[in-house]
Amino acid sequence: MTSSSPALVSKAPHMGTTIFSVMSALAAEKKAVNLGQGFPDFACDSQLTDLVGQAMREGHNQYPPMPGVASLREAVAAKIEALYGRRYNANTEITVTAGATQAILAIVLAIVHPGDEVIVLEPCYDSYVPNIELAGGRVVRVPLTPGSFRPDFEQIQAAIGPRTRAILINSPHNPSGMVWTREEMHQLQDILAPTDIVLISDEVYEHMVYAPLQHWSAAHFDGLAARAFIVSSFGKTYHVTGWKVGTVAAPAAYTAELRKVHQFMVFTVNTPMQHALARYMQDPAPYLQLPAFYQRKRDLFRAGLAATHFKLLPSEGTYFQCVDISGLLVPEKNLSEADFCQWLTTDIGVAAIPLSAFYGNGFDQKVIRFCFAKTDETLHAALHKLQGL
Template sequence: MNIRSKLPNTGTTIFTIMSQMAKDQGAINLSQGFPGFDADSVLLDLVAKYIKLGHNQYAPMSGIESLRKNLAIKTEKCYGFLPDYQEEVTIVSGATEALFAAISTVIRPGDEALILEPAYDSYEPAIILNGGIPIHISLNEADFSVNWDRIKSAVSFKTKLIVVNSPHNPTGYVWTAEDLKILADLIRDRNIFVVSDEVYEHITFDGRAHLSLLGNEELRKKTFVCGSFGKTFHVTGWKVGYCIAPKELTKEFRKIHQFLTFSTVTPIQFALAEYLENPDHYQSIQEFYEKKRNLFLEGLKQTKLKFSTTQGSFFQMASYGHLSKISDQKLAELMCKKLKVACIPVSSFYHNGTDNQFIRFCFAKEERELEEAMNRLLRLEEIL
């Protein structure tokens, strides 16, 4: 038998490789983007409660009503827009599913989709599997803001989709009102959709607000907003997320979701629905992570690495080009093996492996772990 790969260039992801290396080396794992602490016990108890109450069979395809309703209310509180929970909100198995189904909803063979690099790794395969053509556009090298000139010159009659990710993984860039305005102007008279990956919506810093595309009356008419309860509530292993999109788009989106997973884990949906009733549970996330970020940066400042303070997400990038010319992959490996601190080489966020000598740290970890990791990085020069 001869299987012809549909994703010939896809191997094991760098996140799996670095997490495994961290495990093998007994290193502090600041590589993969998952919290190193447990969720609120209130939420954990709610899941146990709903399992015991017998909510253990298939949930409705679009998600249980109370979760869709409470998510719609939360959306209005945060972004001033109340989606119709019956026809515009769908609960899915993680933002990964939302992204895949949303991209599949709009991309047909030959369509072009713009991805801003460095980029999270799940957009490109979804585009390719639907016969689309990913067009990679680099963010501005200096500060990772959006390079609109590059985007404008890449847009053509073939462009069907732009993938937005704010707060951005891995750079931490947070889209501004100006970015949204330019995007709205750009797609106004064009048949271009937007998939907006907003999984870090509650993690922005220094008084910066997350500007959801749902808060923009014009943009939300063409946008699938993808979110993740796993990221927001420190339960990435639960894989529960959502997609909010206009009625006509949601109708098509649900046809795909129906045959990808059909429905999402029932007792967790009930638990999340009740948990969302208290806005503190999501309004406190920002402060929680800002404290961690500040502590992490205190340590990072003592090292020889250079960085610009992250604006959002639980990632911080750092550069080392002034210290050594080794590749970022090699540095990540040396750091893991010799200093026992795992990070992600940022070249893996580029389709062609562009290496600008950056590494990415995840600071969603216990404080003592962050402090110890930064202590170890004081010896960075010894390994270069």
């Protein structure tokens, strides 16, 4: 006699496989150049991996403190103060997380009650909405301005209601590469000032902002910092996305609530890597030099794309370049963004991501996203294929 499994009622009936996994699998199947998923295809600094081995040999292989290794939290607090002029208490206001995605889920679960509303600005990273829904919250979608992807403050103001618990922003912005200006951060501060709304500021690309612009962290602004969870990522900064180590800076009362969830979600984060990162951070050069490093790759990629019929959109920050595909002549006319990316991967041999995947309603504006966090050889190989369009 065989037994059947009891039926489950899904908590996430509308959640499918992330577009990044889908396109990376297709790229591997077709042996295409993968400019879709946002990860480097080059090695990190060997000094950093050497420091991991050193930490292991020194015996840092057991559980670290739940909030993170003290020396790493102190290094993060010192960096924030040096760059953004705000001192966070390393003991009570800095938490090491298992990457930024875990950080955001932990924040949402800590502060969002069933029925609370959370404003997200679309297009947005694909974990935001599922996080809010898993917490029992209601997602309130506000579109960024199509084309420029700048925040529309009239629509943000109109979206605020009595149940609004939080707003989630992302600068530099994935997928568009837009960077919030100082004036825009001030406008957000003014809008939130009379409210009790919490700010979740996703700043994982903070060290990828291109001259003459600069990154304006929520930590720069008294009125934002007082209500903000600020999320950062070592994976993005040091080319180690697979390590999944991030941080959250927040006022002590906020941090206490975050840690209640964090401790029962992952408890702690990889010990030897935390010790290695703490030592590596003593030299600020790697993150201070990162904008120039990626700006050169961006400019190389943009120069190559200029020889195609793609229309280049601005790339102010991140390691993403968005392009308008409406001017391309392809075998099948009027392809959707998603179908175009499938065709581009299968027939041309270059994988990209449709921007429609970052909208709840699949809004199709004929724009796709490439990742240029690749070796020059990879970029040249992709450009050779794309210039044949």
